Amino acid sequence: MSLGRRNAMALGAGAIALAATGGAVPPASAAETGQAERGPAVPSDAELARSLPGGFTSRHAEVNGVRLHYVSGGSGEPLVLLPGWPQTWWEYRKVMPALAARYRVIVVDLRGMGGSGKPASGYDKKTMARDVRELVRALGHDRVNIAGHDVGAMIAFSFAVNHPEATRRLALLDVTHPDDSYYEFRMLPQPGQAFFPWWFAFNQVQGLPEQLVSGRSRYLVDWIFDHLLVDKSAIGDRDRAVYAKAYSSPDAVRGGNSWYQAFGQDIEDHRTYGKVTAPTLGLAHSAFHPHMNQVLPTQATDVRVAELTGTGHYFVEERPAAVIGHLTGFFG
Numbered sequence: 001m002s003l004g005r006r007n008a009m010a011l012g013a014g015a016i017a018l019a020a021t022g023g024a025v026p027p028a029s030a031a032e033t034g035q036a037e038r039g040p041a042v043p044s045d046a047e048l049a050r051s052l053p054g055g056f057t058s059r060h061a062e063v064n065g066v067r068l069h070y071v072s073g074g075s076g077e078p079l080v081l082l083p084g085w086p087q088t089w090w091e092y093r094k095v096m097p098a099l100a101a102r103y104r105v106i107v108v109d110l111r112g113m114g115g116s117g118k119p120a121s122g123y124d125k126k127t128m129a130r131d132v133r134e135l136v137r138a139l140g141h142d143r144v145n146i147a148g149h150d151v152g153a154m155i156a157f158s159f160a161v162n163h164p165e166a167t168r169r170l171a172l173l174d175v176t177h178p179d180d181s182y183y184e185f186r187m188l189p190q191p192g193q194a195f196f197p198w199w200f201a202f203n204q205v206q207g208l209p210e211q212l213v214s215g216r217s218r219y220l221v222d223w224i225f226d227h228l229l230v231d232k233s234a235i236g237d238r239d240r241a242v243y244a245k246a247y248s249s250p251d252a253v254r255g256g257n258s259w260y261q262a263f264g265q266d267i268e269d270h271r272t273y274g275k276v277t278a279p280t281l282g283l284a285h286s287a288f289h290p291h292m293n294q295v296l297p298t299q300a301t302d303v304r305v306a307e308l309t310g311t312g313h314y315f316v317e318e319r320p321a322a323v324i325g326h327l328t329g330f331f332g
Helices: 003-009 030-036 045-050 096-100 125-138 151-162 180-184 198-202 208-213 217-228 237-246 250-261 263-272 289-298 320-331
Strands: 057-063 066-074 077-082 103-108 144-149 167-173 280-285 303-308
Touching: 045 057, 045 066, 057 125, 066 096, 066 125, 077 096, 077 125, 077 151, 077 320, 096 103, 096 320, 103 125, 125 151, 125 263, 144 151, 151 167, 151 263, 167 320, 180 263, 208 250, 217 237, 250 263, 280 289, 280 320, 289 303, 303 320
Parallel strands: 077 103, 077 144, 144 167, 167 280, 280 303
Antiparallel strands: 057 066, 066 103
16 A cells, blocks of 8 residues: 555544635634534533533643643543544543443543643643643552543553553554654545545644634534544534534634644654553554554554444544443453
8 A cells, every 4th residue: 555545544633624815814703603603502511521421520630731621430440531633522422431330431631622721832742641641640540541532542652652651551543643654645635535634734834724713613623524424423513513612712723733733743752762562452444444554563562453344533423332342342
């Protein structure tokens, strides 16, 4: 398989296609915002957490110089779940209750995400992994199981490789850590290619995405899920409204883009890493499975890779029963 084709499949997240304009783009007007952020009223994180079986609560902690929001519930060995873009901890709502029957589930909004702080710096994955490590310590845990999806998978990998003493087992959902192959992403689609990662370039631009997306994030959210889900109903109107609200402000857009803008540093860091020594599970949908099956054994010593069929990138919501089965089977 060509590097270009592999990279085209290795797409962790997306952004909306926006037309170029000839002048400066003002902030969205109230009318535009009302149209773009359509949908039902969005409950608070605390209300959303209470709506889930398992005794979940929404809390904050000051760690590593940033205020992190997290939702926790259940009992047993600690299991940390890290979400991706353009989502929040709410991504795991369909799997949290079942996992909480066996584990102490801790779902974290990353630096720059949702209810967490959005500082000006610190978006390289090593620093974000340190955020999670210090949160785990603050919650009284020495070792944890950790799983991440999308950008969350990059941070989960960085957690395991930089903090092996704190890592029991690692699961990566549909994304691997940035490496030198990211520099080979094609900006034009080949004939018949469904996706090409133009959004990686869009999210590198300083300042402009905040102007284009702020107040219009529901367009972005709908486009992403409509194109990267097999069953579009798997992420419903209220869920999309939750995500749109989380990415509706300029700081929130900047926070998400900063994860992409740090890829250069992430690649430099990756060059210095050895292999993850904790048992590692790679879980991927069919289009990404070949890439993960090829790459993950070069990044970890004890690897198994599983494929999820009939789903797209957002399979935590599209195939929750399968995700629960794989995670409980792996974490034990």
